[in-house]
Amino acid sequence: MAERIDGEPVLSLSEVGKGFHGTTVLDGISLDVPQGQFVALAGPSGAGKSTLLRLVNGMHLPDSGTVRTLGENPAACSRGRLRALRARVGFVFQQFGLVGRLTALENVLMGSLASLRLPRYGVMSYPRAVRARAVEQLDRVGLAELRFQRCDTLSGGQQQRVAVARTLLQGPELILADEPVASLDPAASVLVLDTLKRISAEDGISVVCSLHQIELALATADRVVALRGGRLVLDEPAADLTADRLRAIYDPGETRAGQAEDRDGQADVRDGQAGACVGHAEARDGQVEARDG
Numbered sequence: 001m002a003e004r005i006d007g008e009p010v011l012s013l014s015e016v017g018k019g020f021h022g023t024t025v026l027d028g029i030s031l032d033v034p035q036g037q038f039v040a041l042a043g044p045s046g047a048g049k050s051t052l053l054r055l056v057n058g059m060h061l062p063d064s065g066t067v068r069t070l071g072e073n074p075a076a077c078s079r080g081r082l083r084a085l086r087a088r089v090g091f092v093f094q095q096f097g098l099v100g101r102l103t104a105l106e107n108v109l110m111g112s113l114a115s116l117r118l119p120r121y122g123v124m125s126y127p128r129a130v131r132a133r134a135v136e137q138l139d140r141v142g143l144a145e146l147r148f149q150r151c152d153t154l155s156g157g158q159q160q161r162v163a164v165a166r167t168l169l170q171g172p173e174l175i176l177a178d179e180p181v182a183s184l185d186p187a188a189s190v191l192v193l194d195t196l197k198r199i200s201a202e203d204g205i206s207v208v209c210s211l212h213q214i215e216l217a218l219a220t221a222d223r224v225v226a227l228r229g230g231r232l233v234l235d236e237p238a239a240d241l242t243a244d245r246l247r248a249i250y251d252p253g254e255t256r257a258g259q260a261e262d263r264d265g266q267a268d269v270r271d272g273q274a275g276a277c278v279g280h281a282e283a284r285d286g287q288v289e290a291r292d293g
């Protein structure tokens with residue numbers, strides 16, 4: 001297992017391109033994420049946000065350019081190494097990915113399965129130390145008291161926090177969150193994002209989180225990266241951005257202007273990005289995501 005060398009970004013994309021069935025979805029994306037940074041990934045529907053997140057943990061492989069995640073190039077990993085890499089990368093989904101008929105604690109315990117290897121049935125089949133850590137993670141997301149409650153009886157916001165606790169039990173060095181609050185009400189959205197942000201700060205875990213809610217992105221993230229039409233069009237500290245500027249990314253008029261710019265060969269905002277190596281990876285598309293839960 002390759003280790004990240006000191007100071008190396010947790011995540012580094014260099015001139016990454018990806019398409020499906022002849023249609024370009026991501027084009028020339030370069031992005032470095034240092035340890036502990038909370039990055040909001042914004043952009044209109046279809047801009048390529050989910051595709052980018054999937055490239056990071058090797059669910060998709062780039063057609064051009066290089067992805068380095070925690071010091072590894074997913075495209076160059078054997079199956080075993082890719083599995084090991086994915087164990088170091090937590091993934092939080094919009095739809096939680098929990099087993100509804102199981103309790104919160106049982107769902108969190110599933111976050112340890114990659115390291116335990118053997119299948120487990122019921123809470124008591126997990127080692128005592130793992131059970132203690134699972135309760136600890138539930139406590140961190142404010143749900144220790146509900147640990148014996150079935151997940152399908154929890155609110156959406158509570159379920160998403162269970163999903164975060166499950167990811168934490170995995171001991172991730174990087175968390176990818178794909179629209180984690182898209183199906184939650186505003187209050188629950190704030191609570192989930194605040195929880196993720198606090199844990200990112202406490203544990204020094206980088207988070208890359210796709211979000212449509214402009215105000216939430218600005219309030220939560222250290223940095224906002226926006227995609228439009230598969231291009232990286234904005235990359236700035238959240239503190240330097242206004243809601244209006246970010247909202248403009250979603251404006252169809254802006255999209256047309258952006259496309260015109262692109263045709264002129266003028267790359268948009270790509271500050272602070274590394275551009276070292278360019279590699280090539282075979283496509284291994286169509287890989288499903290639920291494995292990482």
Ligand SMILES: Nc1ncnc2c1ncn2[C@@H]1O[C@H](COP(=O)(O)OP(=O)(O)OP(=O)(O)O)[C@@H](O)[C@H]1O
Pocket residue numbers: 020021025043044045046047048049050051052285286
């Ligand atoms: N496995 C796939 N096969 C074919 N096309 C795909 C595949 N995955 C994504 N796409 C296409 O790539 C484009 C970008 O999709 P993606 O899900 O990355 O966008 P997004 O920015 O996350 O959108 P949303 O905000 O709606 O989730 C879309 O046109 C989508 O249909």
